[in-house]
Structure formats: structure tokens, C-alpha cells
Amino acid sequence: MVRLSVNLNKVALIRNSRGANYPDLVRVATDCERFGAQGITIHPRPDQRHARYDDVAALKEAVTTELNIEGYPSEKFLRVVLAAQPDQVTLVPDEPGQLTSDHGWDTIGRKNELRDIITRLREGGIRTSIFVDPDPAILEGAAAIETDRIEFYTGPYANGYGSDRAAAVAPFAAASRRAAELGLGINAGHDLNLDNLAYFSQQLPDLQEVSIGHALISDALYYGLSNTIQLYLQRLSRGAEKIDEVK
């Protein structure tokens, strides 16, 4: 089973636009769980334009499935996650002010720094994941720093899906096989949506978790949150023979 973790950044963005606590992120998180989501993700950025650092502890209190906190491992970020102890922390190499995530870590060049951070998180009782591109050398670097999991940056897959989905998924399928050989757990995310999700999941049999925010929250404007989560769960449960049907 591939777990669906709903990223609530865009819900936080709406909340922040008026300064009050509406929509209430904690309530939306628990409703997502009630509607079938198997995890909740937020990605607080240094400017806190959507998810904020103080959301982490509040969500930790309320989330009963799995809480995944993504972000750049600044000292501030590390202090917040080590105090709150989410189930998983996903390290992302974003510059402050970056619009959104657009690449994975250099696990070779930044090996020592990443290994120290992963050790701190592991000693804090937190499962670790690092955001990566589907490159075998980078995966070997990820195994060397002893992260529990990797999260594939799926932006290039999403961009290529419409023109040639087999070509778009091929590097991820190959990298997933290599990651599994290396003993790494496998997550994925970025720009996954109702069109491209089922095929990706079917082509990566070792995939364990996807985190989806932007498209899912946008779809919820049309279908409602409960229906939308069901649609995403259906995409994750479809077998190969059903792939064309779900588009």
C-alpha cells in the first residue's frame, strides 16, 4: 500500500492571508485523516508564508496517522522538529525565499553535513528522509549517510507525463529499484496529481508514500476535500489494467 500524506501548505497560505486562524490547520488535518489520508505533511519555509514553525507542535498534538515535516535543516528548523518529534522529517535543499522545491540534495558534496543532521534526528527518535533526484550516485550517497528513506523530487516526471509518460517515469523506476537494493525506503512528491499519480505508483512497486499538496488542495475546490482524498486514494490503489481508465 502506498500511503497518501496530504500537504497542507496551501491551506496555511489561505489562513495567513487574513491573519486569523481560519481555516484552522489542525482541524483540516484531522478532517483529512477522517476522510482517509494516511499522513499529514507541512513544509515550513524560512519566511513562514504558509506553514509556520508553530504549526509543527500543534499538528503533533492532533495528528494520529503520520506527521511528516519537510524543510531546509536550519538550526531553527532542527530545534522545532527535535522538540515536537514528528514521525518523519524530510530534508529539502531549498534556498530561503525559493518559490517552491525544484531539486534534490547533493548527497556526495554535502555528505558530512547531512550525515551529522541525520544522526541528530535519528538520536531524537525521528525517521529521516531526504529529497533527491533519481540519480544512482546520489542514491548511493544517501545510503552512505544512513537516511532511512529518500523522497524523489517528481517535478520532472510531472512535466514530462503529458508528452511521453514512459520516458518520464523511466529514471524514477530505475532509481527506485536501486534505492530498494540499497535498503532505502522510498517516498515521492512534487506536482503529483490525479492524472499522473496512478501511473507513477504502478511503475514503482517499492514506493511507500507520496506527499501531495498543491494539486490536491486545488482539486478540493471543485470536488470537496473528502471526495478529493478518495479520488487520490483510488489512484494509489489501481492496478496496471485500470491505469487508462482513471485518467
Ligand SMILES: CC(=O)[C@@H](O)[C@H](O)COP(=O)(O)O
Ligand atoms: C518538497 C516538496 O516538493 C514540497 O514540500 C513542496 O515544495 C511544497 O512546498 P510549497 O507548497 O511551498 O510549494
Ligand SMILES: NCC(=O)COP(=O)(O)O
Ligand atoms: N513533498 C512534496 C509535497 O509535500 C507536496 O508537493 P506538491 O504536491 O505541493 O507539489
